[in-house]
Amino acid sequence: MIREPLIFELSDDGKKSYVLPELDVPVDQDILKDFTERKDIEGFPQVSEIEVVRHFTRLSQTNFCIDTVFYPLGSCTMKYNPKINEKIAALQGFQECHPYSPSFLVQGNLAVINTLEELLTEITGMDAFSLQPSAGAQGELLGMMLIRACLEERGDPRKAVLIPDSAHGTNPSSAHICGYKVKEIRTTEDGIIDLEDLKKLMNQEIAAIMITNPNTLGIFEKDIKKIAHIVHSEGGFVYMDGANMNALLGYSRPGDMDVDVIHLNLHKTFSTPHGGGGPGAGPVGVKKELIPFLPVPLVVKENDEYYLDYDRPKSIGKIKGFYGNYLVMVKALAYILSLGDRGLKEVAEIAVLNSNYIRKSLEDTYHLKYKAPTLHECVFSDKNQASSGIKNIDIAKRLIDYGLHPPTMSFPLIVPGALMIEPTETETKQELDRFIDAMIRISKEAEEDPEILKSAPSSAYVSRLDETSAARNTILRWEPKT
Numbered sequence: 366m367i368r369e370p371l372i373f374e375l376s377d378d379g380k381k382s383y384v385l386p387e388l389d390v391p392v393d394q395d396i397l398k399d400f401t402e403r404k405d406i407e408g409f410p411q412v413s414e415i416e417v418v419r420h421f422t423r424l425s426q427t428n429f430c431i432d433t434v435f436y437p438l439g440s441c442t443m444k445y446n447p448k449i450n451e452k453i454a455a456l457q458g459f460q461e462c463h464p465y466s467p468s469f470l471v472q473g474n475l476a477v478i479n480t481l482e483e484l485l486t487e488i489t490g491m492d493a494f495s496l497q498p499s500a501g502a503q504g505e506l507l508g509m510m511l512i513r514a515c516l517e518e519r520g521d522p523r524k525a526v527l528i529p530d531s532a533h534g535t536n537p538s539s540a541h542i543c544g545y546k547v548k549e550i551r552t553t554e555d556g557i558i559d560l561e562d563l564k565k566l567m568n569q570e571i572a573a574i575m576i577t578n579p580n581t582l583g584i585f586e587k588d589i590k591k592i593a594h595i596v597h598s599e600g601g602f603v604y605m606d607g608a609n610m611n612a613l614l615g616y617s618r619p620g621d622m623d624v625d626v627i628h629l630n631l632h633k634t635f636s637t638p639h640g641g642g643g644p645g646a647g648p649v650g651v652k653k654e655l656i657p658f659l660p661v662p663l664v665v666k667e668n669d670e671y672y673l674d675y676d677r678p679k680s681i682g683k684i685k686g687f688y689g690n691y692l693v694m695v696k697a698l699a700y701i702l703s704l705g706d707r708g709l710k711e712v713a714e715i716a717v718l719n720s721n722y723i724r725k726s727l728e729d730t731y732h733l734k735y736k737a738p739t740l741h742e743c744v745f746s747d748k749n750q751a752s753s754g755i756k757n758i759d760i761a762k763r764l765i766d767y768g769l770h771p772p773t774m775s776f777p778l779i780v781p782g783a784l785m786i787e788p789t790e791t792e793t794k795q796e797l798d799r800f801i802d803a804m805i806r807i808s809k810e811a812e813e814d815p816e817i818l819k820s821a822p823s824s825a826y827v828s829r830l831d832e833t834s835a836a837r838n839t840i841l842r843w844e845p846k847t
């Protein structure tokens with residue numbers, strides 16, 4: 366395949382992408398130059414309009430995306446992003462609304478925030494939501510900050526947070542950034558939190574437990590209420606990472622499971638784009654006790670009018686500029702309203718069905734470390750292919766040659782050689798069968814001709830990279846040739 370040049374390499378002196386009409390007013394050209402010239406980039410590219418269009422279109426075609434291929438990236442919930450969401454978010458009143466507009470001029474926009482908060486509250490069984498965080502990880506940080514603020518107010522700041530060994534890496538990072546030590550809880554052979562280990566670790570130094578349910582193995586933590594009871598009886602909080610809410614929609618609510626704080630990923634469960642497809646949102650839901658600490662401003666409705674409430678003395682402050690990624694909220698609200706109650710339940714039903722169809726179809730070919738029933742995702746490993754010297758990365762890279770995006774690899778860490786598959790509800794049976802067939806063929810290739818896998822992908826824009834060199838010798842800035 367021909368390498369796409371950098372846009373700098375397409376440059377030639379004097380080429381332009383625009384022709385502006387002659388100015389009919391006197392202007393000091395030098396003043397304009399001072400405003401517009403990017404002096405920090407030496408050799409700023411000079412290219413024609415068609416070169417720009419072709420360059421970026423060609424680049425976009427080298428990428429995988431949900432609009433072109435099946436994308437079973439476990440834990441990421443790469444579901445189809447309905448185009449109606451984009452259409453609604455592009456309406457002028459949403460897209461061109463200025464964040465400094467006075468509340469009385471933007472009642473409809475505030476109603477969007479307030480309605481989405483109310484719907485997420487209803488869906489999760491929590492008492493209130495903040496839509497401010499711009500990612501799941503930022504939601505986790507906010508959740509930890511709220512817990513910390515509440516404990517400090519009680520005069521009992523505490524030192525550590527308990528996190529299962531199956532957790533996503535952002536969980537310990539968020540707790541750490543918030544100043545807590547992290548203590549790991551073991552997973553049992555059934556793939557759930559070890560209650561005995563939890564009892565040993567829980568004491569009055571522990572601020573919270575961070576739990577993912579269903580967990581990253583796709584297994585429902587059936588003891589969640591017992592876990593919450595153990596943590597609450599020592600004065601700690603229960604934080605739930607709601608990244609896997611796709612499995613629960615309409616069927617069970619974290620608030621009813623005695624969870625105190627949860628983040629959701631609008632860019633997963635609620636179908637807004639992610640993975641290079643746009644900004645995200647990680648709203649945080651809380652129970653009553655934590656409401657006073659939520660970030661400002663809150664959108665409040667009084668006498669049928671919405672206003673922005675900054676007068677919240679216990680608030681932790683702000684976690685993101687203005688109100689968060691507003692257009693992402695519009696898209697998520699459009700999704701929830703277009704599906705309705707029944708539609709949201711069907712999301713969970715089909716997501717679980719699709720995942721179990723893949724699991725059953727591949728369990729004779731790929732090793733499953735944890736045999737317990739799973740919900741929306743399943744985690745295989747490369748153990749059965751190891752005798753041919755094949756690792757999970759070889760399987761993942763070979764899938765690219767079959768025109769499929771690889772599953773998540775090497776996570777959760779408690780499954781060596783993990784291949785974590787989450788098909789989501791938006792795939793057809795034909796597409797699932799195409800994926801299953803490719804996975805079975807790849808396993809045969811591993812036995813018969815492992816070299817094909819080790820050198821895969823052979824059809825992609827870039828073939829197998831030397832990942833160590835790529836990580837150690839990164840070239841992030843173009844330097845003009847001298």
Ligand SMILES: Cc1ncc(COP(=O)(O)O)c(C=O)c1O
Nearest residue numbers: 440500501502533535606608630
């Ligand atoms: C289980 C889990 N928790 C948290 C996160 C963090 O979410 P975000 O990528 O939106 O920061 C992810 C993201 O992949 C996840 O899978």
